[in-house]
Amino acid sequence: MFVRLVYESFRRQKRRKVLAGAAITLGVTVATAMIAVATDIGDKINRELRTIGANLVVTPQEDSLDVEIGGVNLKPPSDGAFLNEADLPKIKDIFWRNNITGFAPMLPVPVAMERDGKRQDATLVGTYFAKRISLGNEDFTTGVRSTHTWWKVSGAWPDDNSRDVLVGERLAARLGEKAGDQLVLAGRALRVSGILSTGGAEDDQVVAPLALAQEILGRPGAVRRVYVSALTKPEDAFGRRDPKSMSGAIYERWYCTPYPQAIALQLGEAIPHSHAEQIRQVAQNEGAVLTRIEGLIFLITLAALFASALAVSAAMATAIFERRAEVGLLKALGAGKLAVAAVFFAEALLLALFGGLIGFGAGALLAHQIGQSIFNSQISIQPVLLPVILAIAVIVTFAGSAAAIRRAVGMDPVFALRGEL
Amino acid sequence: MSAPISHPAQDLAASRAHVPHTSMLLRMLVRAAVLRRGRAASALFAMVVAAAVATAMLNLYVDVQAKLRREFRNYGANVILVGRDGASLPADALAHVDSVLAGHGIAAPFALLVARASDGQPIVVAGVDFERVRQLDRWWSVSAWPSEVPTLRQAQGKLARAENAREMGHPGLIGVRAMAVVAPKNQALKDQSFDLSFQGSTLHVEPAGTVQTGAAEDSRIYISLVDFVAWSGVQPSTIEVAANGDPEEVAAIMNQLAQAVPAAEVRPVRQIVEGEARVLGKTRATLLAAAALIILTSALCVLSTLMGWVFDRRRDFAIMKALGASGRLLNGFFAAEAAALGATGALIGFLIGIGIAAWIGRVNFHASVAPRFSVLPVVLAGSMVVTLLSAILPISLLRRVQPAVILRGE
Numbered sequence: 001m002f003v004r005l006v007y008e009s010f011r012r013q014k015r016r017k018v019l020a021g022a023a024i025t026l027g028v029t030v031a032t033a034m035i036a037v038a039t040d041i042g043d044k045i046n047r048e049l050r051t052i053g054a055n056l057v058v059t060p061q062e063d064s065l066d067v068e069i070g071g072v073n074l075k076p077p078s079d080g081a082f083l084n085e086a087d088l089p090k091i092k093d094i095f096w097r098n099n100i101t102g103f104a105p106m107l108p109v110p111v112a113m114e115r116d117g118k119r120q121d122a123t124l125v126g127t128y129f130a131k132r133i134s135l136g137n138e139d140f141t142t143g144v145r146s147t148h149t150w151w152k153v154s155g156a157w158p159d160d161n162s163r164d165v166l167v168g169e170r171l172a173a174r175l176g177e178k179a180g181d182q183l184v185l186a187g188r189a190l191r192v193s194g195i196l197s198t199g200g201a202e203d204d205q206v207v208a209p210l211a212l213a214q215e216i217l218g219r220p221g222a223v224r225r226v227y228v229s230a231l232t233k234p235e236d237a238f239g240r241r242d243p244k245s246m247s248g249a250i251y252e253r254w255y256c257t258p259y260p261q262a263i264a265l266q267l268g269e270a271i272p273h274s275h276a277e278q279i280r281q282v283a284q285n286e287g288a289v290l291t292r293i294e295g296l297i298f299l300i301t302l303a304a305l306f307a308s309a310l311a312v313s314a315a316m317a318t319a320i321f322e323r324r325a326e327v328g329l330l331k332a333l334g335a336g337k338l339a340v341a342a343v344f345f346a347e348a349l350l351l352a353l354f355g356g357l358i359g360f361g362a363g364a365l366l367a368h369q370i371g372q373s374i375f376n377s378q379i380s381i382q383p384v385l386l387p388v389i390l391a392i393a394v395i396v397t398f399a400g401s402a403a404a405i406r407r408a409v410g411m412d413p414v415f416a417l418r419g420e421l
Numbered sequence: 422m423s424a425p426i427s428h429p430a431q432d433l434a435a436s437r438a439h440v441p442h443t444s445m446l447l448r449m450l451v452r453a454a455v456l457r458r459g460r461a462a463s464a465l466f467a468m469v470v471a472a473a474v475a476t477a478m479l480n481l482y483v484d485v486q487a488k489l490r491r492e493f494r495n496y497g498a499n500v501i502l503v504g505r506d507g508a509s510l511p512a513d514a515l516a517h518v519d520s521v522l523a524g525h526g527i528a529a530p531f532a533l534l535v536a537r538a539s540d541g542q543p544i545v546v547a548g549v550d551f552e553r554v555r556q557l558d559r560w561w562s563v564s565a566w567p568s569e570v571p572t573l574r575q576a577q578g579k580l581a582r583a584e585n586a587r588e589m590g591h592p593g594l595i596g597v598r599a600m601a602v603v604a605p606k607n608q609a610l611k612d613q614s615f616d617l618s619f620q621g622s623t624l625h626v627e628p629a630g631t632v633q634t635g636a637a638e639d640s641r642i643y644i645s646l647v648d649f650v651a652w653s654g655v656q657p658s659t660i661e662v663a664a665n666g667d668p669e670e671v672a673a674i675m676n677q678l679a680q681a682v683p684a685a686e687v688r689p690v691r692q693i694v695e696g697e698a699r700v701l702g703k704t705r706a707t708l709l710a711a712a713a714l715i716i717l718t719s720a721l722c723v724l725s726t727l728m729g730w731v732f733d734r735r736r737d738f739a740i741m742k743a744l745g746a747s748g749r750l751l752n753g754f755f756a757a758e759a760a761a762l763g764a765t766g767a768l769i770g771f772l773i774g775i776g777i778a779a780w781i782g783r784v785n786f787h788a789s790v791a792p793r794f795s796v797l798p799v800v801l802a803g804s805m806v807v808t809l810l811s812a813i814l815p816i817s818l819l820r821r822v823q824p825a826v827i828l829r830g831e
């Protein structure tokens with residue numbers, strides 16, 4: 001009898017059930033999409049923040065001081081220590097390798113340029129542009145094109161295996177160089193593939209493939225420093241603690257959290273004779289911006305959950321209120337309060353499960369759309385979320401119906417049937 | 422309706438003749454709300470919540486950019502002035518920059534040269550205004566700023582001036598890597614004073630603290646600009662500027678700077694400017710998507726509640742129609758009711774929404790979100806549209822039904 005009541009109610013009152021179900025579906029859709037966006041926004045904004053530049057730098061441990069003013073390196077070229085280029089793939093071998101979005105080695109070399117018989121001193125920087133590095137069975141492409149995204153080239157980026165160079169825009173203006181011209185540099189005639197504009201010191205420099213810089217310097221495999229771009233967790237009080245003072249388990253937890261310091265420590269361990277450090281201008285502020293945006297989206301997600309809970313409650317209350325006469329009839333036929341409430345709750349449960357399932361799918365789709373259109377990347381939704389969302393949908397639907405059901409079962413069947421309530 | 426019927430019918434008709442129709446309408450509106458308090462209250466509640474959420478979202482959407490921009494100013498300079506072809510800037514450049522900024526940012530001059538440590542190692546020495554640098558480059562991890570540490574000179578006051586100035590320590594901020602080179606001794610910081618020489622003149626530096634940034638600053642020694650100029654005669658060649666405002670305002674400031682200091686080349690710090698624009702753009706877009714979803718949900722909530730309310734009153738509707746009310750009057754009545762509800766709900770919701778936005782601003786950005794009254798008309802109009810829609814839809818359905826059918830309860 002109970003099952004039949006519920007079944008017939010769904011069969012005969014299709015319009016009402018569809019309306020209430022639609023409200024639940026919509027509520028769950030919005031809730032799912034917002035939860036998915038909120039859990040992923042940190043990662044997405046973190047990637048956007050990487051456009052500000054590398055947040056970690058690896059330097060040789062026994063290096064002498066940098067003597068650099070306005071991008072002009074005054075340090076004797078062979079002075080100090082170097083890193084070994086062959087060690088660089090180890091960067092993608094540390095515990096947090098998946099958080100490393102890219103790295104770019106730098107090797108500044110002072111060079112003499114000849115142009116129309118005049119000599120001019122300048123700095124040539126060797127680096128990777130978009131170098132393909134094979135790591136066991138997968139390839140990883142890295143270089144300034146991914147770590148220094150604000151570098152703009154008019155002309156073409158040189159190939160990492162070529163002998164083409166980029167000339168900084170101010171230097172090019174002084175020399176009268178254009179893309180495609182020849183440049184005599186350290187006794188070698190090189191082709192200028194493009195003019196580089198960075199707004200920084202590189203505008204006065206020549207940027208070349210790393211191998212070419214090593215050849216000019218006469219030190220194969222040498223790298224002065226490596227800029228590493230990593231996704232990090234904003235530094236908190238725990239992250240700032242000195243790892244040396246930590247005991248085993250706490251150290252383990254610190255080491256396995258992607259704090260900038262922890263990743264720097266791992267980089268220093270991975271590359272022999274190196275010292276890695278966070279670039280505080282980038283790393284510190286990144287944490288602040290990230291915390292703010294995450295906090296904002298979290299609060300807004302709360303608002304979205306609240307709004308959808310309210311919408312579901314309102315729809316359920318209206319749906320039940322419209323069925324006073326039915327309740328009156330049930331009660332007049334001798335149904336107890338419990339029986340009437342059970343029917344309504346059973347219907348609410350079915351609606352919540354149906355709406356929740358469809359809403360979850362639609363929400364995942366919506367989150368995907370938001371990810372594609374705003375961040376050009378996937379916002380994935382954890383399947384673990386499904387039972388949670390369904391449970392929330394059922395609870396909210398029950399809570400929304402409770403007041404209306406209580407009023408409905410408390411009604412005097414006489415008044416209800418006369419339509420006077 | 423509870424119209425008093427104690428007068429004779431003719432008197433009633435006569436007295437009613439002078440009463441404008443609006444009073445009857447008003448009375449019907451008020452009685453409708455009072456008699457069905459529960460339903461009216463729930464409809465109003467839905468409206469208030471929707472308006473509050475919409476107000477808060479719109480307020481945040483307008484304000485969040487300014488809030489996040491402030492966070493981005495912690496990245497330091499977004500504009501940089503350098504002397505053309507490496508020349509020094511004129512002495513009055515900083516004053517010009519300050520007058521252009523007029524409080525909308527902070528500027529810090531930098532003078533650089535390569536000096537020699539006592540063992541002949543080249544080392545970069547910078548002359549700065551410590552107070553300005555402290556505000557501009559907040560990410561510097563400094564053990565103690567020179568201005569905070571009482572130096573020998575300050576302690577001895579004017580007495581010291583009479584003595585040989587050369588022996589006096591000039592307070593300096595030493596980069597952590599430079600520290601290892603110039604003062605490798607394992608002593609208390611203030612005992613590790615050392616000499617620097619530049620073109621024959623020597624400067625005695627007394628370390629006040631160390632600076633760590635992970636960048637070029639770590640290899641440098643910072644002394645106050647006054648000491649720097651007195652020692653070397655080199656004037657600042659760079660002024661770093663953190664200009665507040667949106668991209669147009671920053672561009673305007675850059676233009677003004679270029680005019681005020683013609684000897685300097687004014688450049689944006691592109692990595693900061695572009696990164697800021699990207700992150701702000703994405704955040705705003707996410708916020709807009711979230712706001713659209715939330716506002717849509719709450720509008721639908723209002724729609725369903727209100728439609729339920731109006732449907733519930735189909736008996737009122739039928740009686741009015743049976744008593745001869747025209748379709749226009751009925752529409753007008755329900756529309757007026759909806760409009761009144763929408764306006765009341767929007768006003769209350771607006772106030773609550775401002776409160777929510779201010780609370781989020783305090784909790785998340787540690788700053789107040791200024792109430793945007795420009796949001797009010799939008800929220801008000803939106804509320805009216807939603808409430809009118811939710812009144813008109815059921816009415817247009819009911820219009821086709823004979824009053825007798827409704828009154829019979831079918």
